[in-house]
Amino acid sequence: MGLDVLIPALSLVLQPQVLVVVLLATIYGLFIGAIPGLSATMATALLIPLTVYMDPVPAIAAIVATTAMAITAGDIPGVLLRIPGTPASAAYVEEAYALNLKGKAQLAMGIGIVFSAAGGLVGAIILLVGAPILARAALNFSSFEFFWLALLGLLTSALVSTNAPARGLFSLCLGLLISTVGLDVTSGQPRFTFGVIDLYGGVSFIPTMIGMFAFAELLRGLSSAGTTPPVPERQKLWSNPFAGVGRMFRTYPWSFVRGSGLGAAIGALPGVGGDLAAWIAYGMSKRLSKTPEKFGTGHEEGLIEASSSNNAGLSSAWVPALVFGIPGDAVTAIAIGVLFMKGLNPGPQLFVDNPTMLTAVILTFALANLLLIPIGFFAIKGARHVLAVPRGLIVPTILVFCVVGSFAINNTVFDVGVMLAAGLVAYLMESNRFPIAPVILGLVLGPILERNFIMSMQIADGNLLGFFGRPVSAVLGVIVCAVVLIPLIRSVLRTRSRSTADIGAS
Amino acid sequence: MRIDDRILGVGLALLALFIIQQAQTIPSVPGTTFGPSLMPTLIGLVMVACGLAVFLGGVRSAGAGPLIDVSVWRGQTRGLVCAAWAILGVIVGIAVMPWIGFPLFGLIYALPLMLLMGARPIAALPVAVVVVLCAYLVFKRLLYVPLPAGPLTFLG
Known part of the structure; x- marks a missing residue:
């Protein structure tokens, strides 16, 4: 990629509209991420109705900035209350809280923010350099390769990232099935519409997603464990929340390099995403550390590695999403859906047709991650106040936005019903250990999978x-x-060894 | 609410069979071998297999708990009332929003829920009004979403 692409791309990004959108999205992500029980995916889901009305670059910039900040801010309640703000922070919540008990809460949050930003930047650079190279190779792909890639992304999300393969696969099938509802594109035949006119255009993906990620999450919060999290004690406010973080770069340079490298590599695998990266990075850090016995007692090393990895993974998850159109996690699946709606069909051809736009999209990652540091500064200062906002005010507010956001896509109350139904289904599914992310991936990738499958079947006769x-x-x-x-062989072996053990015991 | 894996598995498999049956009713296009019913049928078949796998898993760990476990809801009366309000409110909203408009609906939906969830009235009332007005004005004025105004026509 030359300067002829980079400079116009930069001018697309450095526009007041984009900068304001990124700033607002970062602040919004901070609030949602810092409040326990509200995830980065939910933040993205609620944001989508607004992005539909934006140009592609600010729209994607808003999504990227929101998720990056929400994932980073998820560390804050982890440090202060031992409650991970988002699932991505769960891997190192104990460590962060232990640091707080040692009186180093600000250092723990400082590490979280600075290393997240640095890891995110590494991921963004990998995306900027790696994606066009991969795209060039992918230009020769036919429907067969795209079919396999789509299937790979879907199956990885359904089978590998969950510990109950049959349930993951069922969730995936449900998503694929929902994607078939409506008029079939090739034959024009209605499928599963049951005579309902509103279903002829298919089940809208945005209301479904708002229902599954926002409404269901709120219901879960309401119907169980109705306790409000405690407000953290007043922390001693230091003049500089990032004091001591620079020293960490010098003390543990390899943890940072390894964490961001690993995060970027795991995130780039289709169907895996950043949450898993944090777990693996934390585990690896402990194994390779010179002082593994310090882990869990408030040691910075694992925290550095894991926080750099989850933000690096967040950026690199966009590699398969942009290059092949195969999203790596729920957030990229949502973003892919938005790109499709804007007529920018992700895939290798987009790198040829519109390299400037794509580079601009990728540059927003760098921008969003750079902004994490100044906004993060205020986040640390004001963390206590964000957490002190009563849940009784937040939850109904989000519910109002669930309703209005679902309505806004097609301007119909039917979609509000879709949101409600999706929310109830997702609530039941999660209570019975069915993962939700594969449903959304299936819903977004379903049409791509089917088109390439049917085309390949016709070619191969x-x-x-x-x-x-x-x-x-x-x-x-x-x-x-x-x-x-x-996973199939493993589960058969496990069953067999269990039954042998049972026989042995009896 | 947790359902026993045996019931769940059978239920899911039956649902999948219904989907396969429905898929067969999709008319195919003459002259094509791989029609619009192929994909839904394949998905249905995988879903039957998943349902059976869940069922078998349930048989293996049989007797572990009640058939339908609602213990997470026990002692959560206020939470359940809030959840019921959140759900029923949307259902009622779908029916009445075209008439009473979004701003009124939003207020009637959000304010009691805030109070039910323990927010102080002095905070809940202004927050609810501001939230609903902001949502309405941003979507209607900035994004041109035709949210119904209902009787509050002066809001535009």
């Missing part, structure tokens, strides 16, 4: 071996088979 006919598609096909077979 129904011969399934045709799916392995090209070298890249053969490799991808084998990987997909491995992703399906390995």
Whole structure:
């Protein structure tokens, strides 16, 4: 990529409108992320109705800034209250809280923010450099490769990132099934519409997503554990919340490099995403540390590695999303949906047709992560006040925005009903340990999977071996088979060893 | 609410069978081999398998708990009332919003919920009014979403 692309892209990003949007989105992400029980995905879901009305660059910038800040701010209640603000912070919440008990709460939050920003920047650079190279290779892909890639992304999210494969797969199928509702694009036949006119255009993805990620989450908060989290004690306000963080870069340079590298690598795998990166990075940090016995007692090393990794993963999760159109997690799935709505179909062709726009989108990652530091400064200063806002005011406010956001997509109350139904289904699913993210991935990727599948079937004339006919598609096909077979074999072996143990015991 | 895996598995498998049956009713386009019913049928088949897997998992760990476990709700009366308000409010809202408009609906929906959740009235009333007005004006004026105004026509 040359300067001829970079300079116009920069001018697209450095516009007042984009900068204001990023600033507002960062502050918004800070609030949602810092409040326990409200996740980064929920922040994104509620933001989408607004982004639909924006240009592509500010729209994606808003999504990126919100998630980056929400994930980072999720560390704050972790440090102060031992409650992870978002699932991504759960990996190192004990460590962060232990630092607080040692009287180093500000250092723990400072590390969280600075290393998140630094990790996010590493991820953004990898995205900026790596994505166009991958896209060039992907230009030769046919429907076979895209079919396998879509399937790989979906199956990884359903099978690998959950510990109940059958449930993950069911969630995925549900998402795929919802994506088939409405008029079939190729034949024009209505499918699963049951005579309801509103369903002919399909089930809208935004109300579904708001229902599943926002409404269901609020219901869960309301119907169980109705206790309000305690307000943290007043912290001694230092003049500089980032004091001592610079020293950490010098003391643990490898933790930072390893954390961001690992996060970027894991995030880039289709279907995996950043949450898992934090867990793996924390575990690896402990294993490779010279002082593993200090872990869990308020030691900075693991915190550095894990916070750099989850933000690096957040940026690099966009590699498969932008290059192949295969999102890595729920947030990128939402963003892909938005790009499709704006007529920017993610995929290798977009890198050829509109490199400036894409580079601008990628540059917003750098911008959003840089903004984390100044906003984070105020976040640390005001953390106590954010957490002190009564839940009784926040939850109904978000519910009002769930309703208005669902209505705004197609200007119909039918979509408010879709939101409600999706929320109730998601609530029941989560109570019964069915993961939700695969539903959204299935819903977004369903049409791509089906189109490439039907096209490939027609080309191969129904011969399934045709799916392995090209070298890249053969490799991808084998990987997909491995992703399906390995958990299957493992669960069979586990059952067998358990029944042998039962026989032995009796 | 947790449902026993045996009931859940059978239920899901039956649902999947219904989907497969429905998929067969989608008319195919003459001259094409792979029609619009292929994908839903395949999805349905995988769902049957998942349902059976959940069922088998439930058989293996049978007797672990009640068939339908609602213990998470126990002692959460106020929380349940709030949840019921949140759900029923939306259902009623879908029916009445075209007539009473979004601002009134939003206020009637949010304010009692705030009070139910323990917010002080002195804080809840201004917050509810500001939130509903902001949501209405931002979406209606800035984004041109035709939210129904209801009787409060002066809001535009």
